[in-house]
Every structure is written in structure tokens, then in C-alpha cells.
Amino acid sequence: MINEINEQEYAALDPKAAKMIEFYSKTCGPCKMLSFVLKDIARQKPEFPIYIVDFDENRELKERLGVKGFPTMLFYKEGREVSRLEGLKQKPAIITAIEALA
Amino acid sequence: MSNKIRYISEDHLITRQNRAEAEFLAAFAAEKPTFAQPQVVHNPYLINPLCALVMFTTSEAVAPTLTVHGRRYERENLSHTFKAATEHFLPVLGLYEDFANTVSVTLPDGRTTTLTIRTGKLPAEVCRCLNVQASLDYLGDAIMFLSPAGKNLPTAYDYKGDIRWLLTENTMFDIKRMKNGNIVTGSSRFCHMPYNCTGLIEINLLGKIYKEYRMPGNYHHDHLEMDNGDILALTQDFSRDTVEDMCVLLDRDSGAIKKTWDYRRVLPMNVGGSGSQDAHDWFHNNAVWYDKRSNSLTLSGRHQDAVINIDYESGDLNWIIGDPEGWPQEMVDKYFFTPVGDVANFDWQYEQHACVVCPDGDVMCFDNGQYRAKVKDKYIANRDNFSRGVRYRIDTVKMEIEQVWQYGKERGAEFFSPYICNVEYYDEGHYMIHSGGIGREHGYASPSLGAFLDMKDPNAELRSITVEEKDGVVLYQLETEGNFYRAEKLPLYHGGDNLVLGEGRLLGSLEVTEEFDTVPEAEEVFELPPSFHNLLIEEDEDRFVFHGKFEKGTLAMLCLENGDESHHYFLNTSASWHLAMCSGAFLEKDERDIKIHISKLGLHGMFAVKLIINDRKYQTGVSICCP
Structure with missing residues (x-):
């Protein structure tokens, strides 16, 4: 399940739920590639929530979360960041990070 | 413009050289050229326009002497006597550019054949000598080889600044002469940005490649020959998220990797960062040196402003030379040195290159000095900075360090190179200091690395300055256009086999x-x-x-x-x-x-x-x- 969210919607998310937040930019080739990777992962793990955030339109949020570039994937559980992946990654690395939240 | 795709298929240079050699050897076998009328092949291995090969036969085994005549007078002549043989293949090295070179071959019985070998102009983009201070008395038969730091070419200059050797292949990083007289340097074959090439090539000065040692992690920056001929080479593992943090030992015959050192095992990656550090290139290993006395490797890590020493067998960390600011206290206590002696004039090295261990255990390096501090507030701007060669004496029991020599601080920003460069130890008090990465804009040291300067801008210039100092006196200085990674002073001919015929080999493997x-x-x-x-x-x-x-x-x-x-x-x-x-x-x-x-x-x-x-x-x- 992939949903695009903004800062307000981020604030409304269940803080305790395991999830991934991905920051992307429309001007970024690796981000475009990652969108296909995430689609595949969403098919494999339909129950796992993936949220995508436009880096350029949500600057306050990315500053608050310490996101320096794109794409960046933040993995959350119980309200805290467990890990993050910076740059384009392949499916196994992302799935490993997701499974580590279990 | 119509849509089209360019496609080039070319054999490896080794294959092309093998073919060229087979052709001239076939002609030699067919014609059996005589001493009076030898066969001459200009640029026999395709990549050195300032060389030739003279071939002839003699009925008796004799040792011919070949002389490349100086352009000005006899004292400039370069001569070499080859081993006795009946079939002679004599490399002619050090031809002058765009010149009718006189080359003579003399047999022990006094017979001489004199040849004229005409060379053409070198490519327009060749970096020219701008100033040279040198003498034949000082340099003798040696010339100064400079290895490229950009799209320029490996080039060697004589005492007058004339180019006497050049490869038309953009080989990479260090040039070192091995004990057999061959040169080992980085291949020109691109693999990974920013500057990783397929591996190392072992060549002679005609440009013939004997071997290319391919490596899955590619080659970058530096290599060193061990006593048994094996080669230490700097590399990395591209399956990891970091680079320039590994060294391997290559088998000289097979190219196989015999041993690997991984610095991630002994150093934290997120401390002591220089101004250029990032998480990906956290150490930036740009030099390796093997010290037989301590059976250890000394490694320069530009992005931690650190020269480290590890045990050859175990890979364990022995010591670190560098400014300890920003390192964990337990590491400072265990591995870092305390300055002693003339501490008022002591400086740590920053973003250094080319560490060298002297025969007495002192450690030298080229202290580029970029940023010259560990924290941003104290960074020194390039136009206010200096680079230098430096020699430190270390006591690994008391963990004390003394600066016993430096050259360059007094020259200020004029000699400043934020990247590349090297030093050489010749003897006590006799050193080379190569500041090959000088970049200026409007006459000031540029804030950018030379490789990034726009050379179409008339206010930008790249320079390379190589100095040799003996007992505090500068006896040699070469200033050229362009940036050059390292300098290496070598005679063109050596006492071993200056040419070995036979097919070159592609060893090892890519990833x-x-x-x-x-x-x-x-x-x-x-x-x-x-x-x-x-x-x-x-x-x-x-x-x-x-x-x-x-x-x-x-x-x-x-x-x-x-x-x-x-x-x-x-x-x-x-x-x-x-x-x-x-x-x-x-x-x-x-x-x-x-x-x-x-x-x-x-x-x-x-x-x-x-x-x-x-x-x-x-x-x-x-x-x-x-x-």
C-alpha cells in the first residue's frame, strides 16, 4: 500500500504503527526508479504501509526529520525511527529493513 | 539532426600491440636486416610517439651501444649498451618531438650505423614546460616523469624542459619502476566514477603492455612492489556502500588477489573527518607503503587527515599520525602521537598524499593542507593556505612525534595544491616535493580542485611544480602547464631487459x-x-x-x-x-x-x-x- 502524504497528513499518522516514509523529488531519476521498486514491494507486502513525501513541497518536514537528500527512506516502529536508507536501493535491502521492523 | 547511435568495437590495446609486434617480427624474419641497414619501426607499440625500435642481425653475438644524440651537443647524448646477441631489438627512447633525431648504433669492433628518425608534433593538448631550473650535472640520464591528473597525458621532461617521453593513453595515478625495470601504472580503461580504472598495467617505456592486472574492485591512487615482486594495490568492494577503503596484494604472475586489508575493520568511519569527507568516501586511501622493518603497511587516508599504520599479517591498527581533534579519547590515548621538539613550528598534515617510510622509520608525506583544521570554524581558505613536504620522526613507544623537516610552507599559496601530489626520499636531506595540483583563478589559489576549473576561462590556470632539494638547497624545479598526480624521476634505460618480446597478457578479472x-x-x-x-x-x-x-x-x-x-x-x-x-x-x-x-x-x-x-x-x- 503506497500513499502520498503531506506534512499535515504525516502528523495524522498513527505514530506507533510500523511504516516507511520515502522522500522523493520529481526531478530525480533514482526516485523515479525507486517508485517502481516500491510498487513491487507493495505487491509483495500489501499490508505494509509505505508513504511517499515530495521533498521539495514539504521542506519543514524533511528538515525536522533530518532528511538531507533524495530518495531517502525512513523506517518507523513504535513512534521512533529504526533505520534509514539513503539513495536508490534494490528490493532486498528495502525488504530487509521492513522485516527488521517486525 | 537524425537519430543515430555511434558504436565502436576495438580490440584491447594488448591485442593490438600483440598484432603489431607479430607484424614487425614477421618482417624481421623475412628480411633479416643487417647492421648496415637495420629495420626501424617508429612507435612500435602504438602509444609512444617519441620512441622507435631498431632491429638487425649480426653473425656473431655482440653487445651494441645505441645513442640518441642530444639536440644541442654531445653531452646531452643518451647511450645504452645492450646484451650480446645475434638478433638485436634495440629500443630507441627519448626522441625529441618534431625533429630529425640522430640515432647511432656502435658495435664493439667500432663499426657504427647512423640513422635519422623523424618525429612529428605531439598532440596540441600536451602540457608544456613553462620553467625549468636544472642541470645535466644534477639530473644525469634521468628525466622527470609526470603522471596525469586529468585528461592530460603521462609525460616526461628533460633538464631543458623538452618532452622526451609521452604516452598517448591517459593512464592513471602513480607511475613506479619495478625491480625488473618495467613501469607499473593505472590502466586508462574507465570503470567507475570518479576515477576507478580496470586495474594496473605493467609496461616498458616503449609503451608495450606486458600485463594488465584487472581487479573486481578496480584500481585507484597507488600501488607498491613487494620484495618478491607481488604488488600492493589500492581498491574497494563495490558491493558495499563505501569506497577507497581496501588494499589487496596481487600475485605478480597470475594477477590473483592473495590478501586483502579492509580498514573498516580497524577504523571508525564517522570520526575525525576532514573537510572533504562524506559517508561514502570516508577514508579516501590515496597511498600505501610497506615497511619491511616493522612488517607493516602505512596508509594515507585523506578524508580523515590521517596516516595510519597497520600490521601486515593481522591488519590490526598500530598508530595514527594526525590531528587528534574529533577522535574518540580512547583512540587518541592508544594510537595518536604527541608533538615534541620545536612544537612552535610543528604542523599536522591535512588531506595529505603519498606517505613514505624512510629507512630510519621516519614518515614523510605531501601535506596538501586543504582546510588545515578539523572543524569548520577553523578552516583555512585555499588562498591563505600552504602545501608542503614534511618529515616526521615518531617514537612508537613514547607515542611522540617531532617534525624534522618541511619544504613549502614558506612559499605560501603559490605552492598550494588542494589535492594529489607526492614526495620522494632519495637520501638523507635529499628529497623531491611535487606540488602537482595547483589551480588558480585571477592569480589566487582557487577554492575548487583543479579538475573542476573551467579552462576556457582566461583567468583560470593549472600548474604543476616539482622541486628537488638537497641539504636545504633547491637544485631542481620544473613548472608545467596542467595538473599532474605524481612525479617520478627515472632514467629512460635501465640495467634489465628494456624490451621483452612476446604476447602481452590480460590477467585477473573484472567484476x-x-x-x-x-x-x-x-x-x-x-x-x-x-x-x-x-x-x-x-x-x-x-x-x-x-x-x-x-x-x-x-x-x-x-x-x-x-x-x-x-x-x-x-x-x-x-x-x-x-x-x-x-x-x-x-x-x-x-x-x-x-x-x-x-x-x-x-x-x-x-x-x-x-x-x-x-x-x-x-x-x-x-x-x-x-x-
Whole structure:
């Protein structure tokens, strides 16, 4: 399940739920590639929530979360960041990070 | 402009050289040239326009002496006597450019044959000598070899600043003479940005490649010959998220990797960062030295402002030379040194290159000095900075360090090189200090590395200054155009075999290039990509390189397809800024120009090359053959 969210919607998310937040930019080739990777992962793990955030339109949020570039994937559980992946990654690395939240 | 794709298929240089050698040897066998009328081949191995090969036979085994006559007077003559033989293959080295060179060969019985070998002009982009202070008394038969730091060429200059040796291949990083007289340097074959090439090449000064030592992690920066001939080479593991943090020992005969050192095992990656450090290139290993006395490796890590020493056998950390600010206290207490002696004039080295262990255990390096501090508030601007050669005396029991020599601080920013460079120890008090990375804008030291300067700007200039000092007196200074990675003073001829005939060999292996396991949805179209992309595919025997132009943010993927299988390689079209660019050989002028190397290892058969650009998959009409 992939949903695009903004800062307000981020604030409304269940803080305790395991999830991934991905920051992307429309001007970024690796981000475009990652969108296909995430689609595949969403098919494999339909129950796992993936949220995508436009880096350029949500600057306050990315500053608050310490996101320096794109794409960046933040993995959350119980309200805290467990890990993050910076740059384009392949499916196994992302799935490993997701499974580590279990 | 019509859509088209350029495709070049070329044999490896070794194969082309093997072919060229077979041709001139066949002619030699057919003609049996005499001493009076020898066979002369100019540039026999295709990449050195300032050399030739003189071939003849004699009825008795004799030892001929070959002389390349000086352009001005007899004292400039370069002579070498070769081993006795009946079939003679004499390398002619050190020809002058664009000149009718006189070359004579004399036999022990006094007979002499004199030849004229005409050379042409060198390529226009060759870096010229601007100033030289030298004498024949000082240099003797030696000339100064400079290895390129960009798209310039490996070049050697004599005492007058004349170019006497040049390769038309953009070889990489260090040039070192091995005990057998051959030269080992980085190959010119691009693999990974910013400056990783396939491996090392062992050549003679005619330019003949005896061996290319390929490495899956590629070669960068430096290498060193061990007593048994094996070679230490700097590399990395591209399957990891960090680079320039490994060293390997290569078997000299087979090219096999015999031993590996991984610095991640002994150093924290997130401390002591220099001004150029990032998480990816956290250490930036730019030099390796083996010290037999302590059976240890000394390694320069530019991005931690650190020269470290590790045990050869275990790889364990012994000590660290560097400013301890920012390092964990337990490491400072255990591994770092305390300055003693003339501490008022003591300086740590910053972003250094080319560590050398002297016979007495002292450690020298080229202290580039970029930033010259560990924290941003204290950074020194390049125009206010200095670079120098420095020699430290270390006491590894008391963990004390004393600065016993330096050259360069007094010259200030005029001698400042923020990157590359080296020092050489010749004898006590006799050193070379090569500041080859000078970049200036409007006459001031540029804030950018030389490789990034726009040389179309008339206010920008690149310079390389090589100094030799003996007992505090400068006896040699060479100033050239361009930036040069290192300097190495060598005679053209040596006491071993200056030419060994026989086929060159391609050793070791490249990596299996990482594929991408997700393929974006794209509509296959039966047309070529738009001409804007300016595509070029260069196929070699063991890999191919794809070049193209893409606007930032384009989704692009290279696909290899046949009826049975497909392989996919993601093309990163994001503009990337490298914090280190010790060789700009592979740097493109337009940041939209990208290239990707794909090894044929692991691929078998013929593959059609296709290209996904955003939501369309284009044909290229090119097929790649993988053995």
C-alpha cells in the first residue's frame, strides 16, 4: 500500500504503527526508479504501509526529520525511527529493513 | 539532426600491440636486416610517439651501444649498451618531438650505423614546460616523469624542459619502476566514477603492455612492489556502500588477489573527518607503503587527515599520525602521537598524499593542507593556505612525534595544491616535493580542485611544480602547464631487459556488474532514441562502455536482451558532485553526460542493447557479443 502524504497528513499518522516514509523529488531519476521498486514491494507486502513525501513541497518536514537528500527512506516502529536508507536501493535491502521492523 | 547511435568495437590495446609486434617480427624474419641497414619501426607499440625500435642481425653475438644524440651537443647524448646477441631489438627512447633525431648504433669492433628518425608534433593538448631550473650535472640520464591528473597525458621532461617521453593513453595515478625495470601504472580503461580504472598495467617505456592486472574492485591512487615482486594495490568492494577503503596484494604472475586489508575493520568511519569527507568516501586511501622493518603497511587516508599504520599479517591498527581533534579519547590515548621538539613550528598534515617510510622509520608525506583544521570554524581558505613536504620522526613507544623537516610552507599559496601530489626520499636531506595540483583563478589559489576549473576561462590556470632539494638547497624545479598526480624521476634505460618480446597478457578479472532487479514499466518502441542523447557504445573484449546525455531526473535503464534472458542496468542521471577528484580523466565537461561500464563477466551470448528512457523502451540496433 503506497500513499502520498503531506506534512499535515504525516502528523495524522498513527505514530506507533510500523511504516516507511520515502522522500522523493520529481526531478530525480533514482526516485523515479525507486517508485517502481516500491510498487513491487507493495505487491509483495500489501499490508505494509509505505508513504511517499515530495521533498521539495514539504521542506519543514524533511528538515525536522533530518532528511538531507533524495530518495531517502525512513523506517518507523513504535513512534521512533529504526533505520534509514539513503539513495536508490534494490528490493532486498528495502525488504530487509521492513522485516527488521517486525 | 537524425537519430543515430555511434558504436565502436576495438580490440584491447594488448591485442593490438600483440598484432603489431607479430607484424614487425614477421618482417624481421623475412628480411633479416643487417647492421648496415637495420629495420626501424617508429612507435612500435602504438602509444609512444617519441620512441622507435631498431632491429638487425649480426653473425656473431655482440653487445651494441645505441645513442640518441642530444639536440644541442654531445653531452646531452643518451647511450645504452645492450646484451650480446645475434638478433638485436634495440629500443630507441627519448626522441625529441618534431625533429630529425640522430640515432647511432656502435658495435664493439667500432663499426657504427647512423640513422635519422623523424618525429612529428605531439598532440596540441600536451602540457608544456613553462620553467625549468636544472642541470645535466644534477639530473644525469634521468628525466622527470609526470603522471596525469586529468585528461592530460603521462609525460616526461628533460633538464631543458623538452618532452622526451609521452604516452598517448591517459593512464592513471602513480607511475613506479619495478625491480625488473618495467613501469607499473593505472590502466586508462574507465570503470567507475570518479576515477576507478580496470586495474594496473605493467609496461616498458616503449609503451608495450606486458600485463594488465584487472581487479573486481578496480584500481585507484597507488600501488607498491613487494620484495618478491607481488604488488600492493589500492581498491574497494563495490558491493558495499563505501569506497577507497581496501588494499589487496596481487600475485605478480597470475594477477590473483592473495590478501586483502579492509580498514573498516580497524577504523571508525564517522570520526575525525576532514573537510572533504562524506559517508561514502570516508577514508579516501590515496597511498600505501610497506615497511619491511616493522612488517607493516602505512596508509594515507585523506578524508580523515590521517596516516595510519597497520600490521601486515593481522591488519590490526598500530598508530595514527594526525590531528587528534574529533577522535574518540580512547583512540587518541592508544594510537595518536604527541608533538615534541620545536612544537612552535610543528604542523599536522591535512588531506595529505603519498606517505613514505624512510629507512630510519621516519614518515614523510605531501601535506596538501586543504582546510588545515578539523572543524569548520577553523578552516583555512585555499588562498591563505600552504602545501608542503614534511618529515616526521615518531617514537612508537613514547607515542611522540617531532617534525624534522618541511619544504613549502614558506612559499605560501603559490605552492598550494588542494589535492594529489607526492614526495620522494632519495637520501638523507635529499628529497623531491611535487606540488602537482595547483589551480588558480585571477592569480589566487582557487577554492575548487583543479579538475573542476573551467579552462576556457582566461583567468583560470593549472600548474604543476616539482622541486628537488638537497641539504636545504633547491637544485631542481620544473613548472608545467596542467595538473599532474605524481612525479617520478627515472632514467629512460635501465640495467634489465628494456624490451621483452612476446604476447602481452590480460590477467585477473573484472567484476560482474551489478544488475537492477526491478524493471520500470515502459512501452517498447521500434525506433532509435532521440538524437539529443548522443549515444555511444564502445565495446572491448571484456566489457563495454555506454555513453549518453540525459537531462537531470530522467529515468534511464540499459537493457541487454536475447530470446532467453535479459539484464538491466540502472543509469543514474542525477548530477553528482565529487568531493575528491584525484584524476579527472573520466570527468565529463557537461554534467548531463554520463557513462556506465558493464563487464561481460557472467554474460554469455549475443545481446541486443535497448534503452529505457522514462516510459519508452528504445532500440539501439547494437548487439554485444559476450564470450
